[in-house]
Amino acid sequence: MSGSEFKSLTSLQGRIRNILIFIADSLRFDYYPKELEELGLVLKCIAQSIYTPISLASILTGLNPPRHRVKDFSDSIPMAIPTLFDLPFNISYWDHPYDPLYKVLRRPPRISLEKLEEPFIYVERTGETHVPYDPNYRGSSEKFKRYIKIVRRDKCKLINDYKEAVNRAFELFLDRLCVLRKCGIDKRTLVIFLSDHGDVLTEYGGLLFHSFPPCPETVYVPLAIIHPEIEQGLVRDIVVRHVDILPTITQILRLKIPFFTEGLSIIDILLKKIEVYGFNWYRRYRFGITTLSVWDEQSNGIVLVDAPIRCRIISAFMDMLRYTHSLHPFKLHRKIVIYGKGIERGIEIIEIFRYWPTFGIKDNLLLSPMNKAWIEKNLKVILVRKIKYIKELIRRRSNDIN
DSSP, X not given: OOGGGGHHHHHTTTTOOEEEEEEETTOOGGGSOGGGGGTEEEEEEEOSOSSHHHHHHHHHHOOOHHHHOOOSTTOOOOTTSOOGGGSSSEEEEESOTTOTHHHHTTXXXXXXXXXXXXXXXXXXXXXXXXXXXXXGGOSSHHHHHHHHHHHHHOHHHHHHHHHHHHHHHHHHHHHHHHHHHHTTOGGGEEEEEEOSOOOEESHHHHOEETSXXXXXXXXXEEEEEEOTTSOOEEEEEEXXXXXXXXXXXXXXXXXXXXXXXXXXOHHHHHHHTOXXXXXXXXXXXXXXXXXXXXXXXXXXXXXXXXXXXXXXHHHHHHHIIIIISSSHHHHHTSSEEEETTOOTTHHHHHHHXXXXXXXXXXXXXXXXXXXXXXXXXXXXXXXXXXXHHHHHHHHXXXXXXX
């Protein structure tokens, strides 16, 4: 597809009233349902982490992990940082009612799509594609351990279970599209289908799932933009990132809000063929390991395993015992790990992402969203958000007393 073929996206600006984001947890790029290509534009997307709370924080804030500062389920997005849920819309996050992600996302309302009034922003995450892929092994840690033992020896079952899980998640997504059509709002709603991270399915000597390492199978995920009036098909040789979702939405909605974001509008990326790097950050708390990595559109990447050698050896040893029963994990715990052809000046680029807010444009990595105008506007945003938060606390306490 050429740049001129994406002009229909531009034509939607100002005509969209609603946003629906559907997140299929742990869906890797090479396993996305091909039917997506018949619904809209499908792009290769770089996840900002291989851990759900970090990825979702990047999706909602448009910031790389060092800036939004969410590192675990115990963290919440800081009140001073605006999110997608701060836009002037009716909002809902739909997940299991007791999922810890509600705390991470500052406890947004949980309202079903059928009951949400326009204009709205609706975000839903499904765990159908999350391990264990066979629903019969969910519900307890003992079942989970038993599932690992089974699929470690039976790759065919593992792959079949994963494919069936993808089909279940896609059927759930199709149900949401059906709701939009039945309500007659499909033409007023922009739909985004994506994943928070991928999964390893016995690659790298028999490793499983997404606890380690950041690699093409866990970093690259599908992102589909769906609307009745836009093109369909897979967009090749272009990559986008989680952080690009927020600026894309604000551009489509024609909202001029002073968001500090490290993302670019996907519309601009497609029309101008902007080449970007994507940054991925992950902390394996159990072993004291932090990984920082950068990736490009060709699945080339470089991973910095930021930890003392003792921690890396222990982590690799535990992966060997639990998954591979081979020495392969030790290769993935070296200080620097290269995937594909690697990234030229990769460590330097990693350090830029780590310490400097950047749009990640290949030929201008130091181009940053930070400027005097933004800082002046953002102070007002912070103040308004703080006042809103204080009012909400007062309201909750009054309700508790009554």
